[in-house]
Amino acid sequence: RNFTVRGGTRQTDLDGQTQVGRFSGGEYMNAGPARIAQWMVTLDYCRELGIPIEVFTNTNASALIYHEGMGAPVRYRTAKADVYGYVSELLAKATDQGALDSSLTGDDKQRLLAFLEGWGDIGAQHRYTGSKRRGYSVDPGAFDQAGTPLPGPPSLSDVLASGVGRHFSFEFEYEQAMLMFQPVGGMDRIPAALVRAIGPGRVRTGCAVTGITNGDNGVSVTYTRGGREQRIDADYCIAAMPPHIAARIPHNLGADVRHALTTFDVHPVGKMGLEYRSRWWETDHRIYGGITETDLDLDHVWYPSHGYHGRRGTLIGYYNTDAHAVAYGQLTPAQREARAVAQGVRIHGDKYRTELASSFSVAWHRTPHIEGGWALPTTDNIPAYVLLNQPQGRVYFAGDWLTFLVTWQAGAFDSARRVVTELHSRVLKS
Ligand SMILES: Cc1cc2nc3c(=O)[nH]c(=O)nc-3n(C[C@H](O)[C@H](O)[C@H](O)COP(=O)(O)OP(=O)(O)OC[C@H]3O[C@@H](n4cnc5c(N)ncnc54)[C@H](O)[C@@H]3O)c2cc1C
Structure with a gap:
């Protein structure tokens, strides 16, 4: 499954559909493995085999969360400020009102409140009324430019209803916590180096x-x-x-x-690479790597963790599993691209369509000799x-x-x- 798609990569799936990668020089997508945690033995092989590595950005405060029904996506930093702020306010209120007295000593309460004031930015009044952490529509600058804070925050009820908080625990996972790494130039540098080390004649x-x-x-x-x-x-x-x-x-x-x-338990999994003629996510949205989470059928959208400020770049337009992967896998590659781009436009705007150069998609469950993303x-x-x-x-x-x-x-x-x-x-x- 260690499969890096570049210009010229050819793949025929179980439905007889052949795709040929049209990515331009240097552009690639890791269609299978893409990230490596610091504790994984995979990094030891990279060291031993002399494979240069670079940071893979698995979490980015500037990346987005977009759910059905949202007018516009919200940045992680904004979503976190609101959820942490309101949760801190609620816990401080419970503490102040004595609701936790059976669990906390007086000293415990003071220490907990001190933590919550910082964690949620709720001040000595123990109320969340917004925070600089949410971000700005005009950033702070010189002399009298204090910055124009984003409008908000929404009410506690709206923040809970948005469901943004469900994405926060991802980065706590042992396998997913930053920093993470990727081989420079594509994940298939690993099998290529292994073959060199073993001796090509033996493989x-x-x-x-x-x-x-x-x-x-x-x-x-x-x-x-x-x-x-x-x-x-x-x-x-x-x-x-x-x-x-x-x-x-x-x-x-x-x-x-x-x-x-x-x-x-074999799971359907899909991934699509979208090469763009410009890096509009950096210039227009100030997103340098990381993952946008969505409840659309794309599941996850990844921004490249390399090639910053270059001319072109390749996003992962969807990385989806199970029913969403099956839905895309049933389509032709052209139909998958049309569907993924239509969804992506809802999050990112028109450049998601107008700047697109080419795409390549892999439905792992429709891939010969593999027939599934993973087997649990x-x-x-x-x-x-x-x-x-x-x-x-x-x-x-x-x-x-x-x-x-x-x-x-x-x-x-x-x-x-x-x-x-x-x-x-x-x-x-x-
Ligand atoms: C979408 C996706 C994302 C992933 N993300 C990550 C990640 O971020 N980081 C990470 O470390 N890992 C990731 N993985 C997991 C990683 O790809 C696998 O753990 C790893 O590739 C498994 O290696 P393997 O050689 O054991 O098995 P596989 O890669 O499954 O190789 C099995 C081989 O058997 C061959 N085969 C099948 N039938 C026959 C036959 N009849 N005769 C001979 N050969 C046959 C297949 O062609 C294939 O080459 C991801 C996988 C997928 C699909």
Whole structure:
């Protein structure tokens, strides 16, 4: 799934639709993995393999939130100021009125109130009446230019009704918290460097496995390459394809394995790259990277975390899952572009359409040999998860779907390291 689309990238989906990337020189979209947390082993591979990295902006106070029914999008900074402000006011009120006396000592109350005054910018009166944190329509400047604050804040009731607060916890997640990183030039720098390190002669691509036979002394794998059926015999086999794909491959590993491979929860996922002739999100909206959240069927819109102040740039026009991904996946690439752009115009205005140069979209569930964005273990398939994490004769399975890090390359790496380590000690003992 590590798939970076550039000018000339060609992909034919399961519906027979072929797209050819028309991105201009240097422009690309990471159609699969795009961000790496600081603690992930993926960064260690980048260091060891000499892959330069740069910050991936996963949170930006200047990015937007747009929900159906909003007249205009609201910036994160404004939404946060209002939610934190009103929540602080409510908690301060409860504290001041003694509603929390059974839980707090007098000292606790003073400390909590001091925290809330700062957290919500509610002043000594413990009332939220707006804050400089919300932002300005005219920014502060020289001499008498104190800045023109944005109109507002809306009422507490309107802020709660807007639902903006539901997006705030994303950045608290262990996997999603800033800083995050990306390889300079595209995520596929990682597999390219891995192949260089292993030796290109040792990696054979374009081979579709058609059968796996486990024997007492070795494993036979049949595959087709360039239309020709071929066979490779080895001491051991590590099958690193998605479980729902492996489930369809003939093997002699038994009915339990066959069934176990079908028990993962496979999710439809879609992503679209939109290349623009200008970086209007920087010049007109002062958004330098980050993510706009929406309840439209786009789900998430990403601004590029590189190439700032360049001539052109490539947004992720949608990154959606489940029903939204299915809806876009059913369309032709041209129809997807039209639908995504119409939605994006509602958030960003006409330049979302008029500055567009080209697009490329990937429906992962309609992508050959992948057929899903990710495959999650479920609470019901724990026995299957345990079974497939054990060697089946001389055959091992590996992938992010066999870890607590599904949807992350770090999971794929960690699963591979576990299997290779086990195999190593097995061979040493044999
Ligand atoms: C939209 C999206 C966003 C993501 N975002 C991130 C992110 O931001 N950060 C991150 O770290 N990770 C992210 N991931 C997850 C990351 O892509 C995966 O964890 C990682 O690529 C898994 O690597 P893998 O080699 O185990 O499996 P895969 O990448 O699924 O590779 C499986 C391989 O098996 C091959 N295969 C299938 N059938 C056969 C067959 N019959 N014979 C031979 N080969 C076969 C497939 O062609 C494929 O190359 C994202 C994934 C998606 C789809």
